Structures are given as C-alpha cells and as structure tokens.
Amino acid sequence: MTTHYLVLSALLFAIGGVGVLVRRNAIVVFMCVELMLNACNLAFVTFARQNGNLDGQVIAFFVMIVAAAEVVIGLAIIVTIFRTRRSASVDDASLLKH
Amino acid sequence: MGESITFWVLAVVSVAAALGLVFSRRAVYSALMLGVVMLSLAVLYAVQDAPFLAAVQIIVYTGAVMMLFLFVLMLVGVDSSDSLVETIRGQRFWAIVAGLGFAALLAFGIGNVVLTAPKGLTAATKAGNVPSLAELIFTRHVFAFEVTSALLITAALGAMVLAHRERTEAKPTQKDLSRQRFVAFGRTGKNPASLPGPGTYARHNAIDMPALLPDGTVSPLSVNRVLARHEAEEGTLPPEIAEVLRQDELDREAERHSTPTPAEEAASGPDTEPVDTEPIHGEPIHTEPSAEAGPGEEPADAEEALTPGRAGRPASEEDGK
Numbered sequence A: 001m002t003t004h005y006l007v008l009s010a011l012l013f014a015i016g017g018v019g020v021l022v023r024r025n026a027i028v029v030f031m032c033v034e035l036m037l038n039a040c041n042l043a044f045v046t047f048a049r050q051n052g053n054l055d056g057q058v059i060a061f062f063v064m065i066v067a068a069a070e071v072v073i074g075l076a077i078i079v080t081i082f083r084t085r086r087s088a089s090v091d092d093a094s095l096l097k098h
Numbered sequence B: 001m002g003e004s005i006t007f008w009v010l011a012v013v014s015v016a017a018a019l020g021l022v023f024s025r026r027a028v029y030s031a032l033m034l035g036v037v038m039l040s041l042a043v044l045y046a047v048q049d050a051p052f053l054a055a056v057q058i059i060v061y062t063g064a065v066m067m068l069f070l071f072v073l074m075l076v077g078v079d080s081s082d083s084l085v086e087t088i089r090g091q092r093f094w095a096i097v098a099g100l101g102f103a104a105l106l107a108f109g110i111g112n113v114v115l116t117a118p119k120g121l122t123a124a125t126k127a128g129n130v131p132s133l134a135e136l137i138f139t140r141h142v143f144a145f146e147v148t149s150a151l152l153i154t155a156a157l158g159a160m161v162l163a164h165r166e167r168t169e170a171k172p173t174q175k176d177l178s179r180q181r182f183v184a185f186g187r188t189g190k191n192p193a194s195l196p197g198p199g200t201y202a203r204h205n206a207i208d209m210p211a212l213l214p215d216g217t218v219s220p221l222s223v224n225r226v227l228a229r230h231e232a233e234e235g236t237l238p239p240e241i242a243e244v245l246r247q248d249e250l251d252r253e254a255e256r257h258s259t260p261t262p263a264e265e266a267a268s269g270p271d272t273e274p275v276d277t278e279p280i281h282g283e284p285i286h287t288e289p290s291a292e293a294g295p296g297e298e299p300a301d302a303e304e305a306l307t308p309g310r311a312g313r314p315a316s317e318e319d320g321k
Helices: A002-022 A024-051 A054-085 B002-023 B026-047 B051-075 B091-112 B127-140 B142-163 B174-188 B225-234 B238-256 B262-267 B290-306
Strands: none
Touching: A002 A024, A002 B026, A002 B091, A024 A054, A024 B026, A024 B051, A054 B051, A054 B127, A054 B142, B002 B026, B002 B091, B026 B051, B026 B091, B051 B127, B225 B238, B225 B290
C-alpha cells in the first residue's frame, strides 16, 4: 500500500510541475506550487507510517506552516504587481521595477 | 480492504482534480479543483494514522489558504483567462514531455523499491497522535518551532508592507470637488448640479420612469442606462425613450468629433465627477463645440432641463410613456 501512496504523490507532484511550466496566470502557477507541496506532504506522511516514526508528520506540519507564510507573501506580491501592471500574467512581469 | 477502497476512490478523484487544476482555462475553476485535491489529501492523511495533520490540512489549507486564493482571484480579475499564445516556441509540448518523463521516472523508481510491510505508528503514538506529536515538536524540534513563529510574524509584516499603498496627494475634499465642478461649468457649460431624478407621477413612481422636460419630451439625463439596456434586450423599452437615447447618442457622437483639443481638455483639470460631460441642449441637433459655447446660453438650458420631472406631473402628460 505504501507504494501506491508514493506513486500518487509522485503523480500529483509531476502534475503540479507541469502546471508551473505551462500556465501563465501567476495565481494558477501559485496554486500548482501548492499542489506540489501537498504532494510532498503526502509522501512525508506515508514514510512516517512506513518507518513507524512520527518525525515525518512533524516535517509535514512544518511544511504546512511554511506554505501558509509563502502564500501570504506570494499573493501580496501578485497584488502589488497587478497594481502596477494591471495584469496577473507572469509574462508581463519581466522587470522588477515599474 | 477499506483502506484500499478509500485510496483508489480518492486517488482517482485527486489526480482528476489536479489535471483539472492545470488544464482549466478559468482561474476560479482551478481554485475549486485545488480545494478538491486538498480535501482528498486530508482524508488520505486521516487514513494513514495522521488525524492531526488531516485536521490541520482542512483548517489551514482548505480554510485559510483557499480563501486567500479566492480573495486575491476576485481582486485581480476573475475573468482573466490565460492567453493561448506561446511566448516560447514549443514550451507547452516540452513542458508536458518533461512532466510525463518526470512522473515516469519517479513512479518507476518507487515501483522498483521492495518495501516491507509498513511498521505502523501504534508503537510511536502510545499516548495518542496529538500528544506524541506535541512531545516531538516541543522537545526535539522546539527550535524549529520557535523559528516558525518568527517566520509567521515576518510574513504578516511583509504582507502589510507589500499591500499597503501610500497616498501621494491629499484626498479631495467636498470643497475641492465643488470647486472643480464649477470650474468645469465655467469652461464648458457642464451642468454643476446633480443629475435629474426619475419621474414621479400619479400612477408610476419607479426608477425606470424618465423625467419630462417642460415641453413634454423625455430628459435623456434621467434615463437609467443599465435599465434601458436590459429593457432594450427584452424588447420592452418604450419607443419614445429609445428614440431619445438614440438621439442622445448621436449628440454625444457629434460632441466627440467637435470636442476641444487634448490641450484644452488637459487644461480643464482632473474631472472626478462621473456624470455626462455633455451640456444639455434645447434642440436635439446642436453640434456647436461646447468649449466655445461658454456659460452665456448653456446655463439657461441646463437649468431648464434640471427643474422639470422631479415634481409630480399631470397624468395626461404621463400617459405618453
């Protein structure tokens, strides 16, 4: 059963990676990054059960905290870029200044 | 047995939702698909002896993070869909190839590993899942935990700094706005008062009843454009109002072609009032440039157009609409 969970996690991670490469809307790119983080968490939880060791769950917990902080900052940056450029496309943000 | 049923159902659902997240054109659909993935992962955590993480996943991810995503999505324009034009040639194709290759690499690598049966967490969580986790977090990982609080505070501060916008000029007071209106009035004859309200009649008193001018015609300024558009779509717009609106549109068009040069417009200063820029004319066809018209004749017209229509009118006049 562990293998199944790990393969699912790998699939979700790869789908998220394709999304990051393919999509242009910065918010959707961000959602794909969240998907990849979630896939990693699934792998952590699976390994915790496989090895009978709670550390995996602790790491997943910390990943969730960092992801929450990252979402806050990332979305604030997206809103700031949107204000100066009126666009949420990653193609338009080619310069760091406005 | 129960676990494998749960797994297969949720695996199919979550992979489908993840594909939907990547390939749906509308960003809101992507957000909802992400919510589905997060919820199914929460159930998978619960199945795998991680009830605390399942709860945190639902509270933090589906509760807080998804709401934040949706909020920003609504702020940043829901209707913005991705353009399909590739800026890098072949990017999409090679991205999908890379994704498939990566997935195959990982999946086959994992599939080749021979794993013993999972040890399970019963031995590690004798005191229960949450107390055991708490013990680990507050003893061995206590430093990381403390640093996390610094991270969260920094993130909150950063969000405030990034989202804050300094006002570079003072907010115009009511006095300033009034002064601007009268400057515009002196320059272009633009009516400085508020727009006429809808007509109030003996038998009708609604926002879609236009105000009447002294000669019994409809004042185009009192017609609600949104309602008129809806009524025109439904075909219930009275022909009289349609005629007036059409005439008004023509006037405005003529106005636009004979409007002052950009320099003159710039000189008239910022115009914060969203009312129609067109002065009211007695005659429907009156294509004189308004800048030259001056306050001499226009104000009389403007005033004339404003006064009627507010008070009740005889029912005989109102029958016309």
